[in-house]
Amino acid sequence: MLKFFRQIRKHLVEQNKVRKYILYAVGETLLVVIGILIALQVNNWNENRKLEKVSDQTLQSLEEEINEARSNLKEIIAFNERISELSRDFLSGELPMDSLEKDPSQIFLLTTYASSTLNFAITEQELSSERTILGRQRLNEKLRISLQDYLRMGDLVDLLSNFWNNEVLPYFIEKKMMVVYNRFLKDEPINIEDIQQIINEDKFVNLVATTNSMNYQFLFFLKKLDKDLEEALVLIREEEND
Template identity: 80%
Template sequence: MIPFFRKIRQKLLSRNKVTRYLVYALGEILLVVIGILIALQVNNWNEGRKQEKISDQTLQSLEEEINEARSNLEKIISFNERILELSNRFLAGELTKDSLENDPTQIFYLTTYAFTTLNFAITEQELSTERTILGRQSLNAKLRISLQDYLSMGDLEELLGNFWNNEVLPYFIEKKMMVVYNRFLKQESINKEDIQQIVNEEKFVNLVATTNSMNYQFLNLLKQLDKDLEEALVLIKEEEHD
């Protein structure tokens, strides 16, 4: 093709037909430009298809990660609700010495909490680069809110941990309850007599009340995170069907 155009160009020049040559030259340039534009368009189309494929894979990975997180949250929420219900009954005077006779281990649940360890590696990676979910603003926003929920939970969880280490643990040591507490951790039997000295003590009641208050806030954060993750899943499914 190039030798063919070259012969035409030489022929026009030999006949001193400059005007025709210029028109021909412009036409040749135009053909080259059109060819380049077509090549670029094809390349962009291929890149778009490749990016779309990567994005679909990312959406699937995000969906799996969120489903796993929600499954873990369900267990944590259930456990924390049980703790909160138990401490509410204790603070209301419904959980008495007599009611503890069948299960004295309940006393140690009153000052504990359900910690969380969730994996959001893919979510954090994608939000930090916004490579494969770029343009999905609603999904990006919801995922950022979910991560913020998780960070807020971590802050409160740290407060709960510090409170247990600085207040509850020293109290159990002071009351010589660590041997009994260790039996509780090992799921060994505990007698009612083992916990009688702390059941109605004012300091222990205050410890339970403080833990109850923080657990209540913690449970709300757990449920909010689960709600935001559920909404993120809805957005992901909408993207998958587009």
């Protein structure tokens, strides 16, 4: 092809057809420019196709990660709701003694809580990258909000953990309840007499009340995180169906 063009140029020069030569040279330059632009366009199209493929894979991975997180959240929420309901009944005097006689281990649930470390590795990776999931702004924003919820939830877990270690545990040690508490952890039988000394003690009631208050806030963030993750899943499925 280049040899063909050179022959044409030589022929025009030899015939002293300067005007035609200039027009031809301009035309040849335009052809080269057009060829380069077409090559760039094809290259961009190929790159975009690769990015779309990566993005689709990312969306699938995000969906799996969020579904797993929500599955863990539902278990944590259910357990903490049970604790919250039990402690409300205890504090209001509506926890019947026969219920405690049947299951004295309930008394230790009143000062505990459930938490879990959730995996958001893919979410964090995508939000920290420049691609930001190929510009999906609504999804990016919802994922950022979800991570903020998770961080706030972590702060409350730290508060609950510190309270249990600094207040509840020393109380059980002081009351010589650790042997009984260990039986509770191992799901071994506990007699009502083993926990009778602390049931009506003011300090224990105060510990339950404090735990209940903190657990109420914890449940709020657990449910908010679950709701935000649910909304993120809706956005992911909308993107997958486009």
